[in-house]
Every structure is written in C-alpha cells, then in structure tokens.
Amino acid sequence: MMAYLNSYLSKLIAGDLAAFGGPTTDEAVAGYIRAEQLSLVLGHSLAIMLANACNATVLAIALWHSPDRNFALVWAVTVVCGALSIGLKARSSRRMTKPQFVSRQAMHRLVRNALVLGTAWAIVPVAFFANASNGGQLVITCLCSGMLAGGAFAFATIPVAAVAFTAPIFVGTAICLGRNGDFVYLLVAILVVAYGFVLLHGVFAHSFEFTRRTIAQLEAERRGRRDPLTQLPNxxxxxxxxxxxxxxxxxxxxxxxxxxxxxxxxxxxxxxxxxxxxxxxxxxxxxxxxxxxxxxxxxxxxxxxxxxxxxxxxxxxxxxxxxxxxxxxxxxxxxxxxxxxxxxxxxxxxxxxxxxxxxxxxxxxxxxxxxxxxxxxxxxxxxxxETSDDESARERRALLRDLELAVDRDELFLLYQPFFDIRKNRVTGFEALLRWRHPVRGVISPTEFIPIAEETGLIHGIGEWVVRRACSTLSNWPSDLRVAVNFSAAQFHNASILQTIVQALSQARVAPHRLEIEITESMLISKYAPASSILNSLLQLGVTVALDDFGTGYSSLTYLLKLPYTRIKIDQSFIRDMLRRPDSAAIVKSIIALTRDLQIGVVAEGVETAEQLDYLRQTNCDEVQGYLVGRPVAADHVFALLDQNKQWSTSAA
CATH class of the missing domain: 3.30.70.270 (Reverse transcriptase/Diguanylate cyclase domain)
Structure with missing residues (x-):
C-alpha cells in the first residue's frame, strides 16, 4: 500500500493529470509531455524572474519608511539574487537542445522550486502587511495579486507547479486581509480567494487541452516516423x-x-x-x-x-x-x-x-x-x-559509369560460336556471345559486367541491343542457320521483352524459328511463374528455347516437364569428365536418352577432342559445341568458318 502511495504521489508531483480527470499516459508519453512543459517554462523563466526582481525592488521602496524596512531589504535582496540566478540558468538551459524525455525527478525539482518561490512571496503579506502604511498595504495587495497571475501564467501547463507557487501566496494574502478586522479587507480577501480559484480553474483547463494536443502531436509524429506495415521505425x-x-x-x-x-x-x-x-x-x-x-x-x-x-x-x-x-x-x-x-x-x-x-x-x-x-x-x-571493399566498390562504380555509355560508344560486340550437327556433319547455327571492349581495360568478360548490368537495370537496354544485333547479323547468313541468344533472369521481368524480340525479328526480316533463346535453369528457381508464360508466348511466336547448363541447377526434371523447351544443353563439366569418370558418362548417356524420349534436341557443350566427339556420336547426341568445332569468332569471320567446316565435314564423311 505504501509503495502504491509513494508511486501515486511521485506521479502527481511530476504533473500527472490522471488524478484530476486528465488523459492517462504511459511513462514514455508522460516524459515527452514533461519535456514540452519544461521547455515552455524555461522559455518564460527569464522574463518572469526579472518581474520577480522588479516586484521585490518595488516592495522594498514601498516599505522604506516602515518599521520592517531592514527585514524588507534583506528579503528583497534575497529574492532579487535568487530570481536573477534562476533566470540566467533557465536562459542557459533554453539554449541547449530540447530533450525528447524529461524524468519525474526533473519535474519534482521544478515543483519544489515553485513552492520555495511561492513561499517567499507568501512571507510578504504575513510579515509586512500589518505595519505598512495604507499605500504600502495597497502595494502589497497589488504585488501579491500580480504574482498570483504571473505564477498561473508561468505554470499554465503544469497545474501542480502552479498550485505549489500560488497556494502559499493565497494563504498568506487571505490570512493578512482576514485578520485585519476591517470588513472591506474581508471582502478583498474573499475576492482574492475567488480570483485564485478562477485562475486555477483556467490553469487546469489549459493544461488538459495542452496535454491532449501534445499527445495528438506525438501520435502524429510517431505515425510519421513509423512504417505503417511493420510498425517499425521508418x-x-x-x-x-x-x-x-x-x-x-x-x-x-x-x-x-x-x-x-x-x-x-x-x-x-x-x-x-x-x-x-x-x-x-x-x-x-x-x-x-x-x-x-x-x-x-x-x-x-x-x-x-x-x-x-x-x-x-x-x-x-x-x-x-x-x-x-x-x-x-x-x-x-x-x-x-x-x-x-x-x-x-x-x-x-x-x-x-x-x-x-x-x-x-x-x-x-x-x-x-x-x-x-x-x-x-x-x-x-x-x-x-573492410578497406579493400571500398577499393573494389570504387572500381565497380567506375565500371558501372563506363557500362552506362558502352552501348552509345559502340564498345559492346558479339562473337559467334558454332553448333555442329553430328549426324549431318554440318554447322547448324551459332551462339551469340557478348563481349565488352573497354577503352582502357581492354576486353572485359561478361561474368564481370553482366551482374552489374542486372543489378542496375542496364541489362534491359543491353539485352535489347544484343537481340537486335544478333538478328541483324543472322539476316546475312544462310536460311538454314540459327542464332542463340542468352537471356538473364532480370530480362524476364521486363514487360516489353516479347515486343523487343518481335521488333528485332521484323526489322531484320528473319523467321522466328531461326532465333533461339537460351536460359539457365538456376535463373528459374525464383522466377518460375513469369518465365513460364513468357516462354510459352515465345514458342507460340515460333522462337525456339534452349535450357543452358543442364544438370547444374536444382530441379531439372521438374522444369523439363512443366516448361516448354526445344532443346537442352549438357553442361561442359560432364562432357569434360565423361571419358575419365564412369559417373559423368552415365549422366551424359541418361540425359541424351531422356531428351530422345521427350523429343527434345540436345547439345553437348565444351567438346574439345575427337575422342569426345566420337563418344557423343555413338550415344546419339544431336549437336556439339566447343573448340574442336570452332572457337568464338567475329561476325565477318563466320563465312570463313563455314567454308572451313565444309571441308572438315567432307573429309570426315
């Protein structure tokens, strides 16, 4: 019970209005309200303390001929010094950054100081009124009334501080006027008390309104600083x-x-x-x-x-x-x-x-x-x-700035690597491989700049350039050749991707079946739904679709069943090891058998030796790609490679 009483008194003295019918708040909101209240008090403190000093000086002058002159002088000097000291401290505090939270203890100190100052002024009517002249008594009455009004104004937002300051003055004034015995003074005492109740009623009404307004302002600020979805700070x-x-x-x-x-x-x-x-x-x-x-x-x-x-x-x-x-x-x-x-x-x-x-x-x-x-x-x-991160980030930002201008500066170019049909012994098409010839760093691998392009959205412009350039080049080749273009996951989130492909084919006057889109199965893991609809649209258009790097992803068989493909490409890691490792050879055989049953074409990547080619021929693989057939070449070297391949095919036959 005692602990509850202590807590209640602590909140009451700290300015909690709930005891008087005001709004109830938690301690965090109460601390914010106290900060606003204290800020207002500090804002008026210097002016009010100067008024206290002036009033004390006036009182000393009015009582100069009174028998209590010496006491009045001591009292006046004490009040003037105290008021000026408090005012200067308040001015210094005012210049500091306003706190977002003020503790109960700080408000307790404010109420205590208000009580001390009010008690000091309560001494005036009790100690000096009886021996003062009529003029002195009038001055005392006016000064006490003025201090009542000034205190109510100074602590208008803090009723407990206003009460602490004005209550002693009310009591002292009422006592000195009431004990005088004069009926007129008794009426004045009654008026002072009534005046006091009116002031306090105004203080409480103003304080309630101030508190409600402050709470509303705090809630608005909190909403402005709060993420509406997660309710975390924004x-x-x-x-x-x-x-x-x-x-x-x-x-x-x-x-x-x-x-x-x-x-x-x-x-x-x-x-x-x-x-x-x-x-x-x-x-x-x-x-x-x-x-x-x-x-x-x-x-x-x-x-x-x-x-x-x-x-x-x-x-x-x-x-x-x-x-x-x-x-x-x-x-x-x-x-x-x-x-x-x-x-x-x-x-x-x-x-x-x-x-x-x-x-x-x-x-x-x-x-x-x-x-x-x-x-x-x-x-x-x-x-x-780490410091090294900053260096690599600066290099990456520089590379990004250069990449933004690469298309306009004609620094991007395509190389073409052939597909070779094993059964027909002929080149059936080329894969377009993107390269960047940097003016300072030389040729940059796509593994270095494509991730940057994907993260920044530059991939859309670059991808459009690749499709248009590949189709334009394809238009100059024999009609039985195709070109394959690699697409990244980011490009499948571009709503205009289909329109870009249609326009590129139309402008180059190339049949859709001669364009092949290559995608990796790893890119489909988080993009399955949009990729499926786009791939179906491409197939309806007549474009062929190949699944690149088959076997290195996570759900290959699922994608083969649920997504439409024209052919798949066996990753070169399996081809490289198939003559040395039985498990790689078994995987290659299984993939080829699977594609034949599904009526899907199959391409073996990374063929570099005649022995690998012979093995793939025996396993009924459709096409191969690798350095044995041809390295990537520029567009103007494609016909030379085709002529060389014809001679090689004739001798092989």
Missing part, C-alpha cells in the same frame, strides 16, 4: 537515430555499429504468392528481427525489404557480430504464409563508427558495401566493412 526515424548516435560519438566518444540487412527471398515470395503474402512475410520478419535486439535498440525498415539497426554503446565488435548472428538465426524456422511454410534468409553488412566513417552517408555507403559482399557470398552471410 527511414526518417532511422536517420534521426543515426544522427543522434553520431552526436554522442562527437560529444563523448561513444562508438556504435550500423547493421544493414535485406531479405534474400522476399522477391520470390512476392512473385509466387502475390503482394499480400509478401507483406505478411515482411511483417513476420520484422517481428523476428525486433526480438533479436536489446531494449535500447530498435530495428528500422528503411526500404522494401531492407532493414537497419543503429547499435549504440558498442564496447567490442563481437557485440555487433552477436546481434547479426541472431538476425541470421531468426530465419532458421520457416515462415507460415498462405498455408505454406516458406524458408527465409538474410544477409548482414556491418560498419562501425568511427572506424568506418563519422558522417551518415559514409557509414551508410560502407555498410551497404559490406552487405553487397555478404550477399555475393550467399544467404545467411555476415560481413564487416
């Missing part, structure tokens, strides 16, 4: 948190870590189950992530599937690593969505301040670089920023 709130951590770093040297992470399978969930399922995935992921951090830390959602954490008061790097590991571990259990269990994963990049930067954009950039390296290493990977 990017705006995250930026404030980051700025606050940097300010503490500058003031006290408090180090902190910035963790960036994204969900590795979010796009797949969106593609397979729709956006409502994707939203549910984000909500569940956000809940799991929030459970991984300390109470003083908060995960923020700063983008679509991107989250961030400012981990304050960092004492050692292992603390940041431990939280990152908890983030990764939070995805160990599948997510129940749409009556399915979906596996999730996340990658984490970490930058540490001030080691990796002491300004927001630098820290964010370095954490993002670390996240990029983590994602390259695979789902569930954690990486701290």
């Amino acid at each position: 990017r705006f709130a995250f930026n404030e948190s980051l700025e606050g951590a940097l300010n503490r770093l500058a003031r006290s040297g408090e180090e902190f870590a910035l963790l960036l992470l994204d969900l590795d399978r979010f796009k797949e969930v969106n593609d397979r189950f729709g956006h409502p399922a994707g939203d549910e995935f984000l909500v569940q992921a956000a809940s799991r992530l929030q459970r991984c951090v300390r109470q003083i830390d908060t995960v923020a959602r700063i983008g679509g599937d991107e989250f961030a954490l400012v981990m304050t008061n960092l004492t050692k790097l292992e603390d940041a690593l431990e939280v990152a590991e908890r983030f990764v571990g939070a995805f160990a259990e599948p997510f129940p969505i749409e009556k399915c269990e979906i596996a999730g994963a996340t990658s984490v990049g970490i930058a540490v301040a001030p080691r990796d930067g002491d300004v927001p954009h630098e820290l964010l950039r370095n954490a993002d670089i670390a996240l990029y390296r983590a994602k390259q290493a695979g789902p569930g990977t954690i990486r701290f920023f």
